Structure formats: structure tokens, C-alpha cells
Amino acid sequence: MQANSFLFSTVIASFLFFSCDKEEAVKETALPAAAKTYITTHFPNTGITSVIKDKEINKTTYDVVLQDGTSLDFTKDGDCTEVDGHNKKIPDTVVPAKILQYVQTTYPTDYIVSWEKDGAEQDVDLGSNVELKFDKDSNFLRVDD
Structure with missing residues (x-):
């Protein structure tokens, strides 16, 4: 029983060491x-x-x-x-053109405060706290809660 406990502890310690x-x-x-x-x-x-x-x-x-x-x-x-302006407007030039166009058309009085590319999706946060999701090709997917 002690051997199994030692082996388990060694595996956990190795995992923590190498995954940090x-x-x-x-x-x-x-x-x-x-x-x-x-x-x-x-x-x-x-x-x-x-x-x-x-x-x-x-x-x-x-x-x-x-x-x-x-x-x-x-x-x-x-x-x-990722570009995060921390609630201040980020430059339009850092946002993919198709996303920028969507935001300017759909939310004409708002502005983008962050943009992130995460795997197959892109996230955009607006100054009004609206969060938008786009696919990798910058097509609108949904408003995120």
C-alpha cells in the first residue's frame, strides 16, 4: 500500500512540476x-x-x-x-476590418475596448459592456452574456 501511495505522490509532484x-x-x-x-x-x-x-x-x-x-x-x-484597452478605445487598425465594419454599422455610437483571437473564435468587448463573438473569418456569431 505504501508503494502505491509513494508512486501516486511522485506522479502528482511530477505533473505539478512539469505543468507549471x-x-x-x-x-x-x-x-x-x-x-x-x-x-x-x-x-x-x-x-x-x-x-x-x-x-x-x-x-x-x-x-x-x-x-x-x-x-x-x-x-x-x-x-x-489580444489587445485590451482596459475600458478605453483601442485603435481601429488592430481590429480585423470585417469586425470593425460590423461594430460601426450595428453599434454606431459605441467603440471597441478589447479584441481577442482565441482558437476558432474572436471576442470583442465594447465600451457599453456588450461582448460579441465572431468566427475565425470575422463573421458575427452572437452577443455573449
């Missing part, structure tokens, strides 16, 4: 070139406050905070997966 994230603050020079270009293109007058490199077993991401408080997430290749 490893986050570390890095210099902005550590960002992939595509991420640097994205930031200078869409946020030309806003400096970087912090960069956190998040390493998991099967992926690496970069969490960036800009001086104006905007948060951005990038893949290891520098592809942007």
Missing part, C-alpha cells in the same frame, strides 16, 4: 520582431512599460503592457492574439 508556467520579465528587445513592428505600427507614440515572457510546456507567449495601460498578448512568432 514559467513567467519572467524580459527586456523589450526580447520581443519577436513581428511584435515590435506591430507595436510601433499601431501604437507609435506609446512606449512599453513591461514585457513578461510566459513559457509553458508547449507554447511561449509575451504579455506586453504599454505606457497608456493597454495590454497586448503575442505568440512566440510575434502574432498578436
Whole structure:
């Protein structure tokens, strides 16, 4: 019985050790070139406050905070997966054109405060706290509660 208990404890400890994230603050020079270009293109007058490199077993991401408080997430290749203005308008240029057009037509007095690409879906939050879901091709799916 003790052998089984030891084996179970060892398996659990190994799982916890190998599944933990490893986050570390890095210099902005550590960002992939595509991420640097994205930031200078869409946020030309806003400096970087912090960069956190998040390493998991099967992926690496970069969490960036800009001086104006905007948060951005990038893949290891520098592809942007999230822009969060924290309740302030994000630049129209960071939102896929089809989604931007939908929001401007359907919610003409509102504005986008965050955009996220998560797997096969994209999420958009509006200043009015309306949450919208789109597919990977930017087709509207539903209002999310």
C-alpha cells in the first residue's frame, strides 16, 4: 500500500512540476520582431512599460503592457492574439476590418475596448459592456452574456 501511495505522490509532484508556467520579465528587445513592428505600427507614440515572457510546456507567449495601460498578448512568432484597452478605445487598425465594419454599422455610437483571437473564435468587448463573438473569418456569431 505504501508503494502505491509513494508512486501516486511522485506522479502528482511530477505533473505539478512539469505543468507549471514559467513567467519572467524580459527586456523589450526580447520581443519577436513581428511584435515590435506591430507595436510601433499601431501604437507609435506609446512606449512599453513591461514585457513578461510566459513559457509553458508547449507554447511561449509575451504579455506586453504599454505606457497608456493597454495590454497586448503575442505568440512566440510575434502574432498578436489580444489587445485590451482596459475600458478605453483601442485603435481601429488592430481590429480585423470585417469586425470593425460590423461594430460601426450595428453599434454606431459605441467603440471597441478589447479584441481577442482565441482558437476558432474572436471576442470583442465594447465600451457599453456588450461582448460579441465572431468566427475565425470575422463573421458575427452572437452577443455573449
